[in-house]
Amino acid sequence: MSEQERGTTATPGGEQPPQEPSVSHRLWRELTTGNAMLTVLSVVLALAIGGLLIILSDPRVQQAAGYFADRPSDTFATAWQSVSSAYAAMFRGSLVDFGEYSVVRAVRPLAATLTNATPLIAAGLAVAIAFRTGLLNIGAEGQIILGAIGAGYIGFTMDLPVVVHLVVAVLGGVLAGAVWGGIAGFLKARTGAHEVIVTIMLNYIARFLLAYLLTIAAFRRAGRSDPISPYVAESAQLPRLFEGARLHLGFLLALLAAAVVWWLLTRSTIGFRLRAVGFNPHAATTAGMSVARSYTLAMCIAGGLAGLAGASQVLGTERFLSSGISGGLGFDAITVALLGRANPWGTVAAGLLFGALRAGAVTMQAETGTPIDIVLVVQSLIVLFIAAPPLVRAIFRIRVRSRGLGAPEAKGWEA
Amino acid sequence: MKLELRGITKRFGSLVANDDISLTVEPGEVHCLLGENGAGKSTLMNVLYGLSAADAGEIVVDDEPVAFSGPADAMAAGIGMVHQHFMLVPVFTVAENVMLGAEPTRGAGLLDVEATRARIREISEQYGFDVDPDAVVEHLPVGVQQRVEIIKALVRDARVLILDEPTAVLTPQETDELMGIMRQLTADGTSIVFITHKLREVRAIADRITVMRLGRVVGQAHPESTESELASLMVGRPVSLVVDAGTSDPAEVVLAVRGLTVVDDRDQLVVDDVSFDVRAGEILVVAGVQGNGQTELTEALLGLGGRVRGSVRLAGTELLGRSVREVLRAGVGFVPEDRRTDGLVGQFTVAENLVLDLYDRSPFARGPMLRHARIRSNAAERVGEFDIRAGSIDTLASTLSGGNQQKVVLARELSRPLKLLVATQPTRGLDVGSIEFVHRRIIAERDNRTPVLIVSTELDEASALADRILVMYRGSVVGIVPGDTERDVLGLMTAGYAPEQAFERAAAHPTRTGHPEYGGDGDEGEP
Numbered sequence: 042m043s044e045q046e047r048g049t050t051a052t053p054g055g056e057q058p059p060q061e062p063s064v065s066h067r068l069w070r071e072l073t074t075g076n077a078m079l080t081v082l083s084v085v086l087a088l089a090i091g092g093l094l095i096i097l098s099d100p101r102v103q104q105a106a107g108y109f110a111d112r113p114s115d116t117f118a119t120a121w122q123s124v125s126s127a128y129a130a131m132f133r134g135s136l137v138d139f140g141e142y143s144v145v146r147a148v149r150p151l152a153a154t155l156t157n158a159t160p161l162i163a164a165g166l167a168v169a170i171a172f173r174t175g176l177l178n179i180g181a182e183g184q185i186i187l188g189a190i191g192a193g194y195i196g197f198t199m200d201l202p203v204v205v206h207l208v209v210a211v212l213g214g215v216l217a218g219a220v221w222g223g224i225a226g227f228l229k230a231r232t233g234a235h236e237v238i239v240t241i242m243l244n245y246i247a248r249f250l251l252a253y254l255l256t257i258a259a260f261r262r263a264g265r266s267d268p269i270s271p272y273v274a275e276s277a278q279l280p281r282l283f284e285g286a287r288l289h290l291g292f293l294l295a296l297l298a299a300a301v302v303w304w305l306l307t308r309s310t311i312g313f314r315l316r317a318v319g320f321n322p323h324a325a326t327t328a329g330m331s332v333a334r335s336y337t338l339a340m341c342i343a344g345g346l347a348g349l350a351g352a353s354q355v356l357g358t359e360r361f362l363s364s365g366i367s368g369g370l371g372f373d374a375i376t377v378a379l380l381g382r383a384n385p386w387g388t389v390a391a392g393l394l395f396g397a398l399r400a401g402a403v404t405m406q407a408e409t410g411t412p413i414d415i416v417l418v419v420q421s422l423i424v425l426f427i428a429a430p431p432l433v434r435a436i437f438r439i440r441v442r443s444r445g446l447g448a449p450e451a452k453g454w455e456a
Numbered sequence: 457m458k459l460e461l462r463g464i465t466k467r468f469g470s471l472v473a474n475d476d477i478s479l480t481v482e483p484g485e486v487h488c489l490l491g492e493n494g495a496g497k498s499t500l501m502n503v504l505y506g507l508s509a510a511d512a513g514e515i516v517v518d519d520e521p522v523a524f525s526g527p528a529d530a531m532a533a534g535i536g537m538v539h540q541h542f543m544l545v546p547v548f549t550v551a552e553n554v555m556l557g558a559e560p561t562r563g564a565g566l567l568d569v570e571a572t573r574a575r576i577r578e579i580s581e582q583y584g585f586d587v588d589p590d591a592v593v594e595h596l597p598v599g600v601q602q603r604v605e606i607i608k609a610l611v612r613d614a615r616v617l618i619l620d621e622p623t624a625v626l627t628p629q630e631t632d633e634l635m636g637i638m639r640q641l642t643a644d645g646t647s648i649v650f651i652t653h654k655l656r657e658v659r660a661i662a663d664r665i666t667v668m669r670l671g672r673v674v675g676q677a678h679p680e681s682t683e684s685e686l687a688s689l690m691v692g693r694p695v696s697l698v699v700d701a702g703t704s705d706p707a708e709v710v711l712a713v714r715g716l717t718v719v720d721d722r723d724q725l726v727v728d729d730v731s732f733d734v735r736a737g738e739i740l741v742v743a744g745v746q747g748n749g750q751t752e753l754t755e756a757l758l759g760l761g762g763r764v765r766g767s768v769r770l771a772g773t774e775l776l777g778r779s780v781r782e783v784l785r786a787g788v789g790f791v792p793e794d795r796r797t798d799g800l801v802g803q804f805t806v807a808e809n810l811v812l813d814l815y816d817r818s819p820f821a822r823g824p825m826l827r828h829a830r831i832r833s834n835a836a837e838r839v840g841e842f843d844i845r846a847g848s849i850d851t852l853a854s855t856l857s858g859g860n861q862q863k864v865v866l867a868r869e870l871s872r873p874l875k876l877l878v879a880t881q882p883t884r885g886l887d888v889g890s891i892e893f894v895h896r897r898i899i900a901e902r903d904n905r906t907p908v909l910i911v912s913t914e915l916d917e918a919s920a921l922a923d924r925i926l927v928m929y930r931g932s933v934v935g936i937v938p939g940d941t942e943r944d945v946l947g948l949m950t951a952g953y954a955p956e957q958a959f960e961r962a963a964a965h966p967t968r969t970g971h972p973e974y975g976g977d978g979d980e981g982e983p
């Protein structure tokens with residue numbers, strides 16, 4: 042490093058604060074430092090393997106392979122046909138269906154994708170913000186359930202004016218989730234109980250709490266014997282964004298939540314504290330930050346975000362409470378946050394991708410008979426590749442860049 | 457084994473950390489690498505040890521070019537390394553750590569722990585380490601952890617041993633012992649690449665000296681060169697090795713510590729009824745062999761951990777029982793002993809680290825909002841003022857060189873109005889130029905009438921700065937003596953002799969005159 046070079050960063054007495062690197066510059070750096078690139082490549086790779094599985098599981102291909110020796114071209118042609126039709130169906134089911142006549146009908150698949158993505162984004166953010174504070178929040182599932190109970194209860198029992206009812210119901214859901222998350226945070230902060238174990242247990246408690254509630258009168262729908270709640274009052278429903286699709290205001294709330302989390306993490310003093318605690322609790326303590334309070338706070342925020350996901354499910358998508366209201370969303374949320382690298386906008390992108398896979402899978406199965414499980418396999422493969430960057434690097438022959446001191450440190454013991 | 461580096465170049469982005477470096481390590485020699493903080497010494501050693509790949513150049517062992525794709529290759533070629541920052545698994549025992557990466561097995565994949573234990577005891581005995589193979593590493597003092605690192609290399613039959621600032625964390629006595637070990641090793645034909653910022657050690661042990669600056673080799677120095685010659689070669693300008701402290705003018709007592717007692721979480725009494733005062737405009741240095749309660753003493757002052765009894769009054773206000781945050785707010789500057797775990801958040805940028813304990817107050821925050829522009833302009837100022845060598849203020853702290861990390865902590869703690877400065881090993885890992893600078897800053901703080909409490913195991917530092925020296929032994933105060941007390945006396949005090957006895961004994965056996973360090977008398981047992 043030469044003196045001149047340093048001069049550019051060190052402006053003694055600097056009246057003029059140095060400029061932050063421009064957005065495009067940062068984007069470029071992010072893309073080239075490998076993380077974003079690796080994520081994209083992981084998805085591509087997972088889809089490719091998914092394609093292979095589609096081929097292998099297609100009886101027509103198996104048939105054509107039977108006379109491979111005679112006419113190999115047949116096998117390849119059927120294989121190609123099998124994959125392309127399956128993925129095309131998936132595309133039609135998740136983005137646009139060009140075969141439809143009206144614009145609204147054509148983009149209906151996209152609406153389905155966004156609807157699916159809504160709870161994944163909100164709950165993904167719940168996992169992400171906890172992760173940035175150094176906590177593994179496995180409890181999004183339970184927090185979603187509590188959010189749904191809170192929002193649903195307010196939605197179908199209370200009688201409030203139009204806008205107020207919705208606001209109260211959403212806040213009720215957020216609050217219920219926050220309390221549920223906060224319990225785990227508080228126990229961790231106070232007693233050192235590991236948050237993974239506590240949140241897993243809280244998931245069970247939440248599930249059985251919901252099952253119990255659905256047996257008592259206040260939560261039962263009149264005239265039904267199965268565990269299902271009344272519909273939430275119209276005044277408490279998240280309005281649909283357009284006719285003919287389930288997409289509702291909750292999606293915009295999820296995006297708003299992402300913006301808030303982004304602001305919180307990068308622009309606020311709270312986020313600074315949470316990140317410091319997440320990276321190095323010792324240094325945070327020495328700098329006067331309260332690690333215990335940060336844990337509790339982070340888990341409250343996380344719970345609130347998952348609660349929002351629950352509220353959006355019950356007030357927008359389903360409009361009533363049933364025992365399957367979360368249906369494992371809280372676990373997919375972990376994957377989404379991982380795929381989004383615990384970054385708010387990354388989580389949004391990952392939520393959209395998973396929403397699309399879920400929406401497309403249905404169409405794919407309906408149209409081509411390809412088993413829906415293929416999509417689950419693809420999702421799992423994505424996680425696998427994300428978790429094993431060297432594997433992806435090796436496959437795509439990406440040169441390992443010298444990264445931070447982290448590299449030698451991390452490698453020190455692998456040797 | 458003869459080792460040659462030819463034209464090694466290593467870049468990090470636009471920063472050239474090593475620029476066409478060539479050097480030769482002859483069998484059985486101690487080859488010293490000297491250079492400022494950030495000159496590229498550790499980077500070069502990481503290349504040599506296979507931890508990172510050079511962008512250009514080659515490594516030649518016994519006239520055969522070799523390529524290392526990882527430390528395993530380097531170890532197989534007979535190169536061992538003890539890092540500036542230890543690479544031990546804290547929850548493993550010594551034996552497990554030593555085995556790790558080269559686990560000896562006894563058929564059927566069973567770990568042969570016994571063999572490793574025996575090997576450790578053998579080496580321990582041979583070189584006078586006092587290491588229990590079954591101790592858990594995180595419970596060991598830093599000095600002993602380092603011996604574990606050395607044992608790790610020796611167990612693997614290293615022919616070239618890289619020691620990256622091994623003495624930074626050692627007590628003078630331990631340093632002497634390490635020098636002894638190094639001599640034994642070189643006598644057996646092992647070569648040693650030795651990095652240190654302590655010029656006295658260089659002069660004592662080096663067979664050959666290579667000086668680096670700004671990523672380049674700027675020359676060889678003769679082991680007979682004086683310390684100031686070495687210093688100016690390294691820094692590129694004349695350096696005053698001993699800062700003139702001027703005259704101090706201590707006034708009223710500002711910090712009054714009374715009956716401070718600390719019991720740690722292992723129920724050990726680590727600070728035992730300690731009382732002392734520090735006056736405005738006075739520097740009190742706490743000396744003593746590491747692990748005699750100094751660290752715990754400073755942590756108690758800051759409100760960190762442990763069960764604490766007694767009283768700590770700063771300008772009349774009780775600090776004990778307050779949170780760390782309140783203590784910092786009361787105007788205490790704190791430099792922790794271990795910069796990497798307690799002083800910095802490695803994954804934060806330099807700019808963020810420079811406001812780690814200031815981020816939520818003016819001018820760096822407005823309400824709940826961070827003011828990034830202020831944080832950045834503050835960083836630019838500090839980086840310039842403290843000469844922190846970082847690619848930019850957005851560089852992650854973990855990628856800084858050891859000395860530059862220390863400078864970040866110092867820059868943060870010394871750059872705000874202070875009512876009390878508490879610093880543990882403030883100049884650990886700094887090059888001579890930076891030490892000069894930091895000492896000046898500390899003296900300026902004193903002249904600003906701030907009471908200063910410094911924990912140091914460096915006698916040079918103690919006598920350069922101290923108005924008074926407090927010696928701790930096994931958690932209690934042995935005595936408080938004037939800053940210009942002779943080293944012999946201090947040495948005896950660190951071994952537990954009361955001041956009067958120490959003065960008497962030192963007068964009776966002036967054996968250690970000329971010995972630059974204190975310590976060394978610990979083996980005479982208790983008074």
Ligand SMILES: Nc1ncnc2c1ncn2[C@@H]1O[C@H](COP(=O)(O)OP(=O)(O)OP(=O)(O)O)[C@@H](O)[C@H]1O
Binds near residue numbers: 445471495499860885
């Ligand atoms: N992984 C990395 N990424 C980016 N920059 C790095 C990395 N490792 C080192 N550097 C930079 O390379 C330069 C040389 O660092 P190095 O650690 O080799 O210095 P050093 O001579 O060992 O200094 P010290 O005496 O302080 O330990 C520094 O400016 C440092 O910031």
Ligand SMILES: [Mg+2]
Binds near residue numbers: 499620858
């Ligand atoms: Mg170094």
